[in-house]
Amino acid sequence: MAEDIPFERRFDAVPGVADEVAPGVRRVLAPNSGPFTFTGTCSYIVGEGEVAIIDPGPDDPSHLAALLDAVQGERVTHIFLTHTHRDHSGALAALKEATGAPAYAEGPHRAARALHAEETNTLDAAGDRSFLPDVALADGARVAGAGWELTALATPGHTANHMAFVLEKEGLIFVGDHVMGWSTSIVAPPDGSMNAYMESLRRLGERPETLYLPGHGGPVRQGPAFVERYLRHRHARETAILRALERGPMAIPEIVRAIYIGIDPRLYGAAGLSTLAHMEDLVERGDVLTEGPALLAGIYRLP
Numbered sequence: 558m559a560e561d562i563p564f565e566r567r568f569d570a571v572p573g574v575a576d577e578v579a580p581g582v583r584r585v586l587a588p589n590s591g592p593f594t595f596t597g598t599c600s601y602i603v604g605e606g607e608v609a610i611i612d613p614g615p616d617d618p619s620h621l622a623a624l625l626d627a628v629q630g631e632r633v634t635h636i637f638l639t640h641t642h643r644d645h646s647g648a649l650a651a652l653k654e655a656t657g658a659p660a661y662a663e664g665p666h667r668a669a670r671a672l673h674a675e676e677t678n679t680l681d682a683a684g685d686r687s688f689l690p691d692v693a694l695a696d697g698a699r700v701a702g703a704g705w706e707l708t709a710l711a712t713p714g715h716t717a718n719h720m721a722f723v724l725e726k727e728g729l730i731f732v733g734d735h736v737m738g739w740s741t742s743i744v745a746p747p748d749g750s751m752n753a754y755m756e757s758l759r760r761l762g763e764r765p766e767t768l769y770l771p772g773h774g775g776p777v778r779q780g781p782a783f784v785e786r787y788l789r790h791r792h793a794r795e796t797a798i799l800r801a802l803e804r805g806p807m808a809i810p811e812i813v814r815a816i817y818i819g820i821d822p823r824l825y826g827a828a829g830l831s832t833l834a835h836m837e838d839l840v841e842r843g844d845v846l847t848e849g850p851a852l853l854a855g856i857y858r859l860p
Contacts, residue, residue, distance in 0.1 A: 561793065562786045565738045568596050568775045573619065575627035578776060579729055579768065581605065581705065585623050587614040589644055592823045595739050595773040598644045600624055601731060603724070607703035609635035610658075611722060611731050612772055616647030624648070625655055633658045634702055639733025640719040641666035641685040645772060649688065659691035661700060663711060663720040669750035673850045679830070680748050684716070694720065707731075712761060714754025715742050721761065729768035732777070735761065736784060739774035745830035746851075751838040755791060758784055791835075798835055799859070802845065806858040809833060829853060 570576060572588035583602040590596045600620070601611040608631050614620050633656035638646055641662070649660060666684040694700070696711035708723040712735045722731045734742050735757060744754045762784035769777035777783050794816070801807060801815040809832050813820075817828045833853055839845040840857075847855045 562741070562783075562790055564740065565775060568739065570596065570599075570775070572597055573623035575602065575623070578770060579727060581727065582724075582729070582770070583627060584770070585614075585620070585627055587617060587620040587644075589615045589617060589620075592821060593743065593827070594644055595737075597773070599770070599772055599774075601770060602627060603707070604702055604705045605631070607632045607634045609633070609637060609702055609705065609707070610652065611637045612639055612645045612733065613648035613652045615644045616651070618651075621648050621651050621655070624652065632656075635700065636660045637700075637707065637722055637731075638662040638688070638690070639721065639731065639735075639772060640716040641688045642683050642716065642734070643685050644683075645733070646685045646688055649685075660688075661692045661694055662688070662690040663709070663718040664693050665689055665718065667717050668747040669713070669717045669753060670747050672747055673852060676747070676852060678747055679826070680745055684748060696720075710761070710764075712757040714744055714750055714757045716748055717750070717753075719757075723764070723766060725766070727768075728766050729770060730761070730764070730766045730780065732761070732769045732780075733772045735771075736769055736777060736780070736787060737771040737774050738769075738777040738783070741787065741790060743827050743831060744834040745827065746834050746837055749834060751791075751834035752841065754834075755788065755838075758788055758791075762788070794831075795835055795839065798832065798839065799844065802857060802859050806856050808856055809836070809853055812857070 570586040572586045575583045578584045587598040598614045600614045603609040694709040698709040710721040712721045762781045769780040797816040837851040840851045
């Protein structure tokens with residue numbers, strides 16, 4: 558179904574090498590490739606001389622060394638986190654110790670909703686629950702450094718504390734995992750919320766900036782048009798779920814088999830969680846029925 562999005566899966570960045578990806582912005586790729594991280598996590602350096610780092614990346618000594626080497630002779634004055642999945646925040650403590658720079662973020666890691674009875678958070682280990690920002694940022698907050706200014710843009714959905722950062726004068730946004738050029742973003746309850754994610758997408762797409770720098774993969778150009786494709790894709794996924802349920806009541810594994818054709822087996826669990834996120838939204842709107850709250854083990858039917 559994702560063929561409706563013009564993904565770009567050619568990405569030649571070399572881990573550990575600092576590349577300039579926009580005026581005043583450098584990228585350092587971490588060596589943590591995988592089915593959820595693509596070729597690795599992208600850390601960004603903003604400015605020259607006195608700089609900010611966005612998303613320190615995983616707890617990997619070689620990546621930390623590459624970041625510090627990239628800013629050798631400069632002073633890191635700010636560290637920003639788009640969200641607190643460990644592939645983005647794992648190196649934070651070591652980077653703070655090495656630079657003395659404070660951490661800026663929306664807030665601590667938390668679930669988008671409370672756990673239901675007998676429910677477990679299958680992604681609990683991915684979240685950095687030890688993180689507390691030195692400076693908590695409200696939506697719209699502006700943080701200025703030497704020759705740059707970032708505006709905080711709350712984009713909950715992938716996680717409850719997901720935040721993008723806008724370089725308005727340069728016409729670009731650091732979008733974290735909210736939008737990526739190589740794949741759709743995973744929205745997995747209880748950490749994520751499909752309703753919040755869709756609203757954040759709409760809000761992002763209404764902005765004038767056209768260049769998005771994501772947490773994984775290469776730049777997304779013509780960002781608002783790309784977001785519109787993302788939105789259409791999610792609506793098409795909803796339609797596919799509803800059509801599958803026309804055959805009768807189904808459990809989530811059955812729905813996944815019906816609508817995720819040719820999926821990488823390693824992503825089967827993530828597909829189930831993404832389907833659950835859609836189910837939570839559809840049940841809340843009354844378009845789908847189930848007994849009690851929407852759960853992975855639930856049975857779903859049309860009204």
